[in-house]
Amino acid sequence: MKSPSSRTPGAGMLLSVRESLLAMVGLGFVTMMVAIDQTVVSTALPTVVAELRGFKLYAWVTTAYLLTCIITIPIFGRLGDYYGRKPFVVSSIVLFLLASVLCGVAQSMVHLVLGRALQGVAGGMMLGTAFAMVPDLFPDPRVRLRWQVILSSCFGIANAVGPSLGGFLTYYMGWRTVFFMNVPLGVLGLYFVLRYLPHVRQMQQANIRLDWQGAVLIALSLTGLQFLVQWLPVYGASLSMVGLGLFTVGCATAFIWWEKRCTAALIPLDIFRDRSIAIMSLLSLLLGFVMFGLLIYVPLLLQGGFGLTAREVGVLITPLVVSITVGSILSSRIVPHIGRPAIILHSGFGLLVAGGAALLFIDADTARQWLVMSLVSCGVGLGFVMPNLTIFTQELVSRSMLGISTAVLQST
Template identity: 30%
Template sequence: MSKSTKTLVILALMLVLALTTLESTVVTTAMPSIVGQLGGITLYSWVFSAYLLVSTTFMPLYGKLADLYGRRILLYIGVGIFLIGSAAAGAAQSMEQLIIYRAIQGLGAGAILPLVLIVVADLSTTQEELASKQGAIGALWGVSSIAGPLIGGLIVDHISWRWVFFLNIPLGLIALAVLIVAYKEQVARQKHQLDYLGTALISGTILALLLALIQGGTSWAWTSPQSYGLFAIAIVGTLAFVFVEQRAAEPIIPLDLFKNRAIALASLGGFLLGAIVFGVTTYAPLFIQAVQGGSGTEAGLTVIPSQLAWSIVSIMAAFFVQRLGFRRMLLVGSLLMVVGCVMMTFLQRQTGLAFVIAAVVVVGLGLGFANTANTVAVQVAAPKPLVGVASASTQFVRLLGSTVGIGVMGSILNAQISQRFNPIAAHVPSLAEQMHKGISPATLLLTPELRAPYPLALLEQLREAFMQSLFWVFLLMLVLALVILVLMFWFPAGNIEHQEASSVASQEKEVLQGGYRGAEGQ
């Protein structure tokens, strides 16, 4: 492959990766407008959860299927599924339809991320070339995270929320055409023992848990047979997953890795951190639009500083790790998250934009410190033959944390909205009639034409009720940040050299014991 052709392929890969990365953030500022048109505030969390759950659980399988059947065909299938999901999501006529189509998007996105990384590695002839390309991917991820909320806000304010999804189609088709013409696969295929059962169990378990958390207290009572049944399925599914993973030749999550204290604490912290990440990016824009009546663009501008702060800390990762070490870096990050979440619990209807931005920036700085330290610490602490597996597993756990966190926060918000809005609607017949038709007060707050006929005093009352509902979501984020801070006091002390020495010792111990049963397959 010539240098110019390789460059063209890399650019096409970066474009499809940018689309899938944007899709996880661009929708955050579009969601209030989507709810305003489609309704379904109780299903708000599912729009994020469906995309994350499906894409996360299928990523490891796609990587191994690519070894079995080739990169090209799996990459084309992934991009095709993603574009079909995008077209369907843009045309959705109800929140239920949108959730299903977001899951289809996630099925395609789950293929794109691992396959782009694999193909880039295939096309790199030296370590320096690979490092530069991976750095470009990291930069693209950061730019997409920063640009996503603003792009979403601009699209919503000046076109339509539907173009948040439709815009993927022309850009994705261009990238797909380039890949079909220019990308010629030249790699040896490898055999893997695919962990289908583990994937099915973790997907079913998380789905049951999300259903129980999000729908419990709204669609059915917490003490109903539905809630008890779903929680029972989640518990049994978790136990079955652990049983299967301990015996799988190539488990989707190698549980033996978590015997290492650094990896275990980094993964647990990452799980909780994932929930905070999506708590900030999802509910800060909702606060701006529903409580303060801001535009989509304003909501996007609120989230961007947090992502920017995170990116800056990530870029300076080597500097901070060298001078602070993993433990102190994690403690600094956790403390910053606590301070930022405390600030978010003080948000009120009258809070100035500067204070809101300051709060999310402090949280973003904390996330940058903690996430970077977690990632590097795992790569250093893991035995060298298992660095890739360990990195993928901890990333998988963090994404699961995001998925579950969104579900729990959505459940809390739904319960609070129901508790606070119903008494208000009981004294306003026209509002009660709208709720009977499926138009909630939250939808009313997010839709200018719906709220126009109502007096300002009623709207202020509804905004205050919504703010009180959001407070409990922000309080949960604070509790999670405090738990992370406490956990990090148990993180192994020492600098990079000490961690590397520990890693070598662990690796030698693995070799003496016969090695990890799945290492050869990885």
């Protein structure tokens, strides 16, 4: 029998310390499953394409996932505000596991692409709801920052071990195990989420009107944008690309027009009237470009441009990923003890600028210590900024807007 103290909520927490830990462990497994899936799949993809003989669909394995993911993040972020997030977190885990199995048994590239699209739906549902569960569990932002380190650590570990793990599994056990490995992580996450994650519903309205028109318009806008980014370098400023651009702009304009007039908007544009929220969203967008460049193009430069082996690149990139986790942990310890928490953002971006400037001067003859120091500076900077952007934004909106505000940051 549990002692009364084990059921007593901690300070600034919805649950007891033990229950909070077990609930966050569940969310950690979920975060790790989604994060590690991306890194191991990218490593295994050349082998997959060679075996299934589908080079023409190579890019679509990634595009299908990203497209369905970015479309569903804001939709399920808002639905989580309406109906509570736990049902969607549970559904996303089950759907992700199903999609992973479908990818693992794929007999053609078309089959694989469809499975990845389904994974993207599950991933978007998960990202749109799981991260917004953290403020539900920890209403006090200073307490929340300390606990959010669990998710940051899981993300960092997944990105650190993902490439090596993907290569190991592909070489020794076959590329299909890359998808099947999601099953144990998902089952563990599902167990802890079902048992320990509470069902918190921030909006108690009896009659909820869903903004399906807004959902369709934002889906069309994001789809057009994704295709435009992918096809523009291939086809250039052709008539078809101009038409696609006009279609995307038209859908985006219609979305903004509709959301301004909708009484139950999918993304209430009023939240961006707060200058701080608008700035946080812009910073999140810019941070996404920085992180994408560091994790994707720096390894490409080191291997393709400087002639390093995949193993050497992995060794050099690991400090970057590990330092993101270290930065998040340091941030959680520093912020509660400073008068102006925004200083941590200034420090983080300062480290990113310093590390990025140093990377401008590297070449094939640059000392490895200098390269590692530059990447560590970038990593700690990312660790300082990423969790705090989310927490600061969550504190600026009402409880009924937690899901959609978090989803906007995740989708940017």
